Amino acid sequence: MIKLIQTTALASAMILSAGAALAEYPEKPIEVIVGYSAGGGTDVMARTTMPFIEKYLGNGASIVVKNMPGASGQIGVTKAATSAPDGYTLGTFNLPGMMARTIDRKADYSADSFTYLANVVNDPNVIVTSKSTGLDTLEKLLAKAKEEPGAVTVGMSSLGGDDHFALIKLQNQTKTEFTIVPFKGSAPARTAVMGGHVMMGIFNVSEVAKFEGELNILGVAQAERSEFAPDVPTFKEQGIDLINGSMRGVIAPKGLPKDVEEKLINAFKQAAKDPEFIKAMNATANPVEMVTGDDFKALTSELYDLAKGVWETTPWK
Amino acid sequence: MYADLLDALPHVLGIYNFVALVIGVIAGIVVGAMPGLSATMAISVLVPFTFGLEPLVALGLMAGIYNGAMYGGAIPAVLLRIPGTPAAVATTFDGYPMAQKGEGGFALQVAVVSSAIGGIASAFALMLLAPPLSKVTLLFGPSEVFWVAVFGLASIIFLLGGNPIKGLISACFGVFVSVVGADPISGADRYTFDQLELLDGVSIVILLVGLYALPPVIDLLEVPLKTDQVTDNKLGTEPIWRTLPRMFRFWKTWIRSSLFGIWIGILPGAGGSMAAFMSYNEARRASQTPDTWGNGEPEGVAASETANNADTASALIPALTLGIPGTAVAAVMLGGLLIHGLQPGPMLFRESPTIVFGFMWQFLFGAILLILLGGSLATNSFAKLLNLPRPLLGSVIIVLMLIGVYSINGRMFDVYLMLGFGAIGYVMDKLKFPLPPVVLGLILGSYAEENLRLALRIGRGDWTILFANTTSLVLVALTVAVIFGPSVKRRFFAKRDDEETAKK
Secondary structure, X not given: OHHHHHHHHHHHHHHHHHHHHHHOOOOOOEEEEEOOOOOOHHHHHHHHHHHHHHHHHOOOOOEEEEEOOOHHHHHXXXXXXXOOOOOOEEEEEEEOHHHHHHHHOOOOOOHHHEEEEEEEEEEEEEEEXXXXXXXXXXXXXXXXXXXXXXXXXXXXXXOOOHXXXXXXXXXXXXXXXXXXXXXXXXXXXXXHHHOOOOOEEEEEHHHXXXXXXXXXXXXXXXXXXXXXXXXXXXXXXXXXXXXXXEEEEEEEEOOOOHHHHHHHHHHHHHHHOOHXXXXXXXXXXXXXEEEEHHHHHHHHHHXXXXXXXXXXXOOOO | OOHHHHHHHHHHOOHHHHXXXXXXXXXXXXXXXXOOOOHHHHHHHHHHHHHHOOHHHHHHHHHHHHHHHHHHOHHHHHHHOOOOOHHHHHHHHHHHHHHHOOOHHHHHHHHHHHHHHHHHHHHHHHHHHHHHHHHHHHHOOHHHHHHHHHHHHHHHHHHOOOOHHHHHHHHHHHHHHHXXXXXOOOOOEEOOOXXXXXXXXXXXXXXXXXXXXXXXXXXXXXXXXXXXXXXHHHOOOOOHHHHHHHHHHHHHHHHHHHHHHHHHHHOOOOOHHHHHHHXXXXXXXXXXXXXXXXXXXXXXXXXXXXXXXXXXXXXXXXXXXXXXOOOHHHHHHHHHHHHOOOOOOHHHHHXXXXXXXXXXXXXXXXXXXXXXXXXXXHHXXXXXXXXXXXXHHHHHXXXXXXXXXXXXXXXXXXXXXXXXXXXXXXXHHHOOOOOHHHHHHHHHHHHHHHHHHHHHHHOOOOHHHHHOOHHHHHHHHHHHHHHHHHHHHHHHOXXXXXXXXXXX
């Protein structure tokens, strides 16, 4: 008799705990794959954001950030796209880079391989010129570029990235022509602009905010002024409809269970409202612009179309 | 400019950072004392493990190892006439005869004091020269960087000594490896065979571990080196403070050799062994009793050991300011900085002054610690290390290599790649192809390619941009001098050189 009671109790306990586990995602640590090495912008975004996601997922959630660097983030994002869609493997996602790579290279993923959770950061592009050029306003820069097509050399971090697309947009809108000089990363490009070896540079606002005294910052490609450089006017204010930036977000593999997806998206939405989170992100030079779920997916396909359009008219390789 | 230097001091004296330095120096002496194991190898095996450490702890370990190993190489050089590191070859000339006369202990004491003096001078050179140089590096645009890379390649091929043709072939192999991966401008895949792992090119750490660590380890295992057991009777037992006054007469050699070492360290391409040879020759030429040299003249040990430690910190001057490592060790150290997200170049001094200046202090303290740790008593115990069973040592190093390389990116692909390079390095080593040009070819080859193409883009296809300013022209002139200098010099000084080689 006692044995029977014990067995029943044990069985019911097991059923109960199983039911609880199903209802309460997450029941084990969640892994977030970062496609870059530790210390980079995307890694810092992930490591700063995840404690807040843990907090808002509740239920003692624990998130582990795992770096899988290589091939401009492609190794990591491919791994995330092909993992089991159980909510225990997420990945970081960069725009427009991840979409551009599906166009300029053979990729084992596409825009349809993901469940879109949230874009967290939008770091707008800025146009800067070297002090030695004397081109200290956008007007002077464009006049110079019109006068001598191709005479203005533009340093940037790579081809097929957000800075490249920003320049293409600028060229199309203002009917100008620049000479692109793609460095390996933004730090050497910025040094070259400061040394006057190239005349102009396109960067992200977080990369130049500390250099306001040594560079002419001509405009920021965002709807509103950036709080990292509040004195710099937007391009809109200067009559050019140029909005572009580097975005970093978090995705999961395609086919995530609906309730898990909702839970995760809710956690991101709540984090976006947390002043502590905004403060932590600003301290690491990550301008927050939370775009979740379907809006994030729409943003991705918009940027895919842009990259595709650029590729068809001016392929970069 | 130098205020940051003082601000960094308290950080360096923090307990963890200081302990790391002490451990580094001891480990360096041990590594240097093992024939075949070099500072480059030790640091490249270490780099992947420093990932989880604070930057200054990691850099302290590296600075300590570098300084320690440059002295450690003298221990077997003196006691067994086996240079522990390539840079200690010149130390054997007089060190071994001293040991045979029963003055081995004194020779090692001269070596440790001279090493420390060279290291201290080098650290001061780094502290004084790097900050102002970091201000003028804005002058170096793509065309200037291209010429620095060409100059570095030319000097490693033509100044290394030995056969320039073999050097050239080694360098070409390195340059070829640098081509693997995404094209730096367009991103087109080159020699990647659809392997995503190869898109970023071959990591310098993987190449270094393969080339520099695997062949010596195989050597360790295949030659059951039967050395004379190191016993106490070869070592002097006099404490260092009593022998110190006998060394003060070397002060001229100390100064001269320090300057040599510092200068050669700054030049990209050259390294410790060249510094040691040159300063040994110069010191002998200046000596009033050149006949005693080669027969146990302590001043010869002083000349060689001062110079091979004096190039340590100064080798980092071009590395930290321009981001161009001039030697293999500097290249691995840059790898260590990059792992911590610290991008070498002028911005490093502005964005992470504590770390970059702290690193300089660590070089200074590392050199001072040499005297304390490598001094009197300790040297006797280090010498006993030579009696360690070599197969045990070899297998421990292989395990560390495999774990280390795997942990850089967490993938087996890198391990296979490293083993492949190890096999190539082993064959090259047996055929007497020099290895340093491979490493410099990989590093400087990609710099040269990328910056040449950037410069031509800036000039919109006009090649004259490469000669458009004074900095470029000076670098071109230096390159020409390095390529043709040795043959011109040979023609004019043919006779004198013959005599000198005969003496060796």
